[in-house]
Amino acid sequence: MASHGALANEDPLKLGELTLGDYLQDLDYRNVLVGKSEARGNQDALQRLQIEQHTNIGKRLAQGGFENFEHFSGIYPDQIAPEDLAYNDYLYANGFDGKNPWESWANSAVNQDGKKVSGWQMRNSNLPAAVPEEHSETVYTTDRALEFLSSVDKDERWCLHLSYIKPHWPYLAPAPYHSIYTKDHILPAVRHSTELSNPHPVSGAFMQETYSRNFSRDEVRERVIPVYMGLIKQVDDHLGRVFEKLKSMGLIDSTLIVFTSDHGDYLGDHWLGEKDLFHEQSVRIPLIVYDPDKEAEQSRGIKVVDGDTIVLNGEKIRFSGIDTPEHLREYTISQIDYSDRGPRVSLNLHPYDCRAHMIRNKEWKYILHEKFRPQLYDLRNDPDEFHDLGDSPEHKSVRQEMDEKFFSWFRNRLIRTEMEHDFLFEMGVERDEKMGILIGHW
Amino acid sequence: MASHGALANEDPLKLGELTLGDYLQDLDYRNVLVGKSEARGNQDALQRLQIEQHTNIGKRLAQGGFENFEHFSGIYPDQIAPEDLAYNDYLYANGFDGKNPWESWANSAVNQDGKKVSGWQMRNSNLPAAVPEEHSETVYTTDRALEFLSSVDKDERWCLHLSYIKPHWPYLAPAPYHSIYTKDHILPAVRHSTELSNPHPVSGAFMQETYSRNFSRDEVRERVIPVYMGLIKQVDDHLGRVFEKLKSMGLIDSTLIVFTSDHGDYLGDHWLGEKDLFHEQSVRIPLIVYDPDKEAEQSRGIKVVDGDTIVLNGEKIRFSGIDTPEHLREYTISQIDYSDRGPRVSLNLHPYDCRAHMIRNKEWKYILHEKFRPQLYDLRNDPDEFHDLGDSPEHKSVRQEMDEKFFSWFRNRLIRTEMEHDFLFEMGVERDEKMGILIGHW
Numbered sequence: 001m002a003s004h005g006a007l008a009n010e011d012p013l014k015l016g017e018l019t020l021g022d023y024l025q026d027l028d029y030r031n032v033l034v035g036k037s038e039a040r041g042n043q044d045a046l047q048r049l050q051i052e053q054h055t056n057i058g059k060r061l062a063q064g065g066f067e068n069f070e071h072f073s074g075i076y077p078d079q080i081a082p083e084d085l086a087y088n089d090y091l092y093a094n095g096f097d098g099k100n101p102w103e104s105w106a107n108s109a110v111n112q113d114g115k116k117v118s119g120w121q122m123r124n125s126n127l128p129a130a131v132p133e134e135h136s137e138t139v140y141t142t143d144r145a146l147e148f149l150s151s152v153d154k155d156e157r158w159c160l161h162l163s164y165i166k167p168h169w170p171y172l173a174p175a176p177y178h179s180i181y182t183k184d185h186i187l188p189a190v191r192h193s194t195e196l197s198n199p200h201p202v203s204g205a206f207m208q209e210t211y212s213r214n215f216s217r218d219e220v221r222e223r224v225i226p227v228y229m230g231l232i233k234q235v236d237d238h239l240g241r242v243f244e245k246l247k248s249m250g251l252i253d254s255t256l257i258v259f260t261s262d263h264g265d266y267l268g269d270h271w272l273g274e275k276d277l278f279h280e281q282s283v284r285i286p287l288i289v290y291d292p293d294k295e296a297e298q299s300r301g302i303k304v305v306d307g308d309t310i311v312l313n314g315e316k317i318r319f320s321g322i323d324t325p326e327h328l329r330e331y332t333i334s335q336i337d338y339s340d341r342g343p344r345v346s347l348n349l350h351p352y353d354c355r356a357h358m359i360r361n362k363e364w365k366y367i368l369h370e371k372f373r374p375q376l377y378d379l380r381n382d383p384d385e386f387h388d389l390g391d392s393p394e395h396k397s398v399r400q401e402m403d404e405k406f407f408s409w410f411r412n413r414l415i416r417t418e419m420e421h422d423f424l425f426e427m428g429v430e431r432d433e434k435m436g437i438l439i440g441h442w
Numbered sequence: 443m444a445s446h447g448a449l450a451n452e453d454p455l456k457l458g459e460l461t462l463g464d465y466l467q468d469l470d471y472r473n474v475l476v477g478k479s480e481a482r483g484n485q486d487a488l489q490r491l492q493i494e495q496h497t498n499i500g501k502r503l504a505q506g507g508f509e510n511f512e513h514f515s516g517i518y519p520d521q522i523a524p525e526d527l528a529y530n531d532y533l534y535a536n537g538f539d540g541k542n543p544w545e546s547w548a549n550s551a552v553n554q555d556g557k558k559v560s561g562w563q564m565r566n567s568n569l570p571a572a573v574p575e576e577h578s579e580t581v582y583t584t585d586r587a588l589e590f591l592s593s594v595d596k597d598e599r600w601c602l603h604l605s606y607i608k609p610h611w612p613y614l615a616p617a618p619y620h621s622i623y624t625k626d627h628i629l630p631a632v633r634h635s636t637e638l639s640n641p642h643p644v645s646g647a648f649m650q651e652t653y654s655r656n657f658s659r660d661e662v663r664e665r666v667i668p669v670y671m672g673l674i675k676q677v678d679d680h681l682g683r684v685f686e687k688l689k690s691m692g693l694i695d696s697t698l699i700v701f702t703s704d705h706g707d708y709l710g711d712h713w714l715g716e717k718d719l720f721h722e723q724s725v726r727i728p729l730i731v732y733d734p735d736k737e738a739e740q741s742r743g744i745k746v747v748d749g750d751t752i753v754l755n756g757e758k759i760r761f762s763g764i765d766t767p768e769h770l771r772e773y774t775i776s777q778i779d780y781s782d783r784g785p786r787v788s789l790n791l792h793p794y795d796c797r798a799h800m801i802r803n804k805e806w807k808y809i810l811h812e813k814f815r816p817q818l819y820d821l822r823n824d825p826d827e828f829h830d831l832g833d834s835p836e837h838k839s840v841r842q843e844m845d846e847k848f849f850s851w852f853r854n855r856l857i858r859t860e861m862e863h864d865f866l867f868e869m870g871v872e873r874d875e876k877m878g879i880l881i882g883h884w
Contacts, residue, residue, distance in 0.1 A: 001857060002855070002857055005857055005858055005859060005860060005861075007857060007858060011858060011861065012860075012861075014456065014457075014458050014859070014860050015456075015457045015458030015487075015860060016456050016457030016458060016484060016487050022490070042458060042860055042861070044860075044861075044862070045457075045458050045860060048464070048499075049491065049493065049499050049503075050499050051491060051493075057490075057491050057492050061491075075879070077877060077878025077879060078878060079876070079877045079878045080877045080878065103878075118880075120878070120879075120880040120883055121880075121883055121884065122882070122883065122884050123884050169879070169880075169881055169882075170880075209882065210881070210882045210883060211881050211882020212882070214882050214883070214884045215882065220884060273881075273882050274881065274882065337857075340873070352854065355853065355854065357853060368853065370850075370853070370854065403849065406849070407845065407848070407849045407852070408812075410849070410852035410853070411797065411799060411810065411812070411852070412794065412797065412812065413444070415443060415444055415447055415449060415779075416447055416449060416453060417447060417456070418447060418454075418456050418457060418484055418486075418487060419447075419453065419454075419484070419486075420486070431782070434521070435519060435521045435522045436519025436520060436521040436522065436545075436562070437517070437519060437562075437611070438560075438562040438563075438611075438612075439611055439652070439653050439715075439716065440564070440651065440652045440653020440654070440655075440656050440657065440715045440716065441562055441563055441564065441652060441656070442563065442564050442565050442656045442659075442662060
């Protein structure tokens with residue numbers, strides 16, 4: 001975030017920052033997006049550089065270095081649904097009516113009185129989506145991915161960014177996925193009464209948000225989480241179709257598959273909903289790498305589930321073989337800016353003061369706020385992060401140690417992000433003299 | 443540096459960073475450079491965006507938002523002199539011969555044996571440059587500025603960046619400026635024997651550089667500094683011609699004039715030469731603002747010479763009136779990267795470890811190094827910065843306090859540097875709901 005400059009969905013990447021797509025394009029890959037992406041170009045910059053949006057360069061910048069084979073940037077309620085939405089066109093073609101069938105069919109349900117009700121009301125999450133499964137977002141997105149795969153040439157190098165939107169608000173699944181799981185399948189909420197008594201001001205403010213108050217109720221969790229699980233199961237099933245397609249095309253042994261997610265979800269853990277803060281539920285994400293290359297044999301089958309091995313979101317994955325654990329990080333850093341969230345108002349903060357930073361290693365998670373005391377969690381003895389040691393006198397030295405790591409990280413961040421780095425090692429200190437620039441000679 | 447990404451002369455600005463020229467261009471100013479600039483475009487980025495260098499946009503990016511009315515990027519010894527250097531063409535036209543007359547006339551002298559000798563050898567600094575004053579860099583650059591001023595329309599809005607290269611290596615002045623000052627005019631060296639005994643490793647390494655060793659000798663100071671002063675006097679005299687021109691054009695009462703410099707010079711102070719470290723001699727620069735606007739009346743004539751009022755290099759100067767001192771900064775920050783300097787080798791450092799940071803307020807100057815202990819100077823009681831308190835046990839709490847300010851500065855740096863900032867204040871937290879995105883409703 002500190003380098004690429006994008007803090008919120010609305011933010012474009014900084015103009016000179018390279019994406020995965022940019023790097024792969026240089027390697028002659030055809031990079032294709034199918035699904036959700038919030039990448040967008042910096043319109044002011046494009047205008048200043050007189051780069052037209054419809055040109056290849058304009059598109060590349062607006063699309064994060066990918067070709068939009070199928071693109072949507074989120075869920076579209078009626079107020080913001082664009083005229084030319086491919087999924088809406090698809091739904092029309094299949095007989096679904098209305099101004100915005102995505103909303104009125106895929107994100108609406110029919111209640112027992114035969115009335116259309118909104119998926120935005122979580123009380124309706126137990127109902128199946130009005131759209132049949134075969135026309136739901138996940139199936140449509142998968143079908144588009146298979147269409148792309150059918151179009152690739154045998155010898156073409158390509159990268160498919162298949163980006164499912166669901167599970168996502170509104171929490172509604174098509175049948176049968178709305179009812180595969182029940183409240184008996186869900187894990188107990190990871191929360192503790194101690195978190196409610198005298199919480200950190202920022203945590204406390206987020207606990208007061210509508211989504212947190214609702215997800216703190218068992219009735220909500222028991223209705224929504226089974227559906228959330230159903231939506232995951234649906235993605236799982238349809239990824240199977242992608243893998244079968246790769247097999248049938250003879251590509252499964254030459255295709256690197258990386259499965260990951262952009263963030264977690266509280267779903268009521270820690271008396272919170274959504275994804276705003278730094279608990280493991282929010283910042284820890286799945287990462288599954290399938291690498292058919294022989295060089296990857298030695299690392300095949302490794303499972304890391306204890307949080308002791310840290311892979312930073314966005315860290316390079318080598319194309320042949322995976323970095324061995326020795327190369328993994330000692331700590332990870334995360335940054336948030338909640339200036340567009342309710343707690344900015346409820347805490348009466350200036351937007352610039354809504355920034356917070358987390359540093360986490362195997363033992364500790366330490367969070368710095370600008371206007372409030374820090375937070376500290378002992379991950380060895382309190383893996384559930386119930387007990388905030390941010391003002392514990394006995395832990396002063398731990399906080400100091402984490403401060404030092406943090407401060408050092410800030411000082412040593414890469415600054416020349418838009419330049420090749422190898423030149424640094426080639427740049428001789430005697431270079432000036434070779435050019436006849438004789439500084440300080442007598 | 444942390445934001446704009448340029449650490450060394452070779453570094454281009456980050457592609458999306460706006461310059462003074464970019465801002466003024468949006469206000470319909472014609473921005474013109476006359477003189478030295480190291481601005482350059484990011485060639486890789488321009489190629490990626492298919493922006494041709496010869497187009498207006500390509501030039502704007504390559505020239506930091508200014509039109510190059512007259513441009514050179516430094517002094518050009520024979521090894522790096524380009525074919526099409528305007529000042530060389532000017533010298534040819536005036537009868538000066540050779541492959542690179544800038545070097546062989548303006549930066550060379552004739553010794554008592556009638557032999558050409560190089561200005562790069564400071565032993566020759568007492569000799570007048572071989573070029574007569576009327577054809578020297580400072581006069582040529584001034585003439586070009588006057589040519590530009592003659593060309594402006596009465597109602598045109600313009601900004602002239604008049605950038606003199608001298609005083610600069612090689613330290614050679616044309617007659618009579620080579621001999622206006624003598625060793626009797628120079629100030630005593632600001633240095634103390636205590637600085638030589640057990641110096642900070644980085645300071646000590648810089649003290650061993652050729653330029654520092656030479657400038658630590660009185661013979662060198664007494665020969666070079668009078669010439670350096672003569673070169674300043676020459677700039678002063680010729681700026682007078684610019685002001686007379688503005689008067690004769692009737693523009694002196696509608697022209698904002700800002701005089702400043704890019705860095706200072708040790709010239710033997712602290713047993714150092716050049717400009718690499720954080721002493722006041724290096725980081726403190728002149729700033730003279732002449733604002734004819736009536737709104738500036740109340741601040742007219744204010745002189746700040748005690749270092750108690752801090753204006754950060756690059757800080758905005760309002761066009762009508764000057765920011766009042768209340769708005770000035772509590773502290774200033776400076777960053778260096780000496781990976782292309784001798785001490786990288788003599789200290790056996792990885793290029794990434796050659797970064798250092800300074801924070802300075804009215805009382806203290808505190809410097810953080812990556813592989814060495816910090817430095818601390820008590821500016822109230824030791825304004826000459828002779829006594830490094832970086833490892834003084836009594837000053838531990840001061841260092842901690844400065845660490846905290848520093849760390850906070852890093853955390854709170856502007857991240858969205860390529861975006862308008864006002865949007866933050868317009869972005870309501872209820873925006874999502876207005877768009878029909880009802881997160882967490884029951």
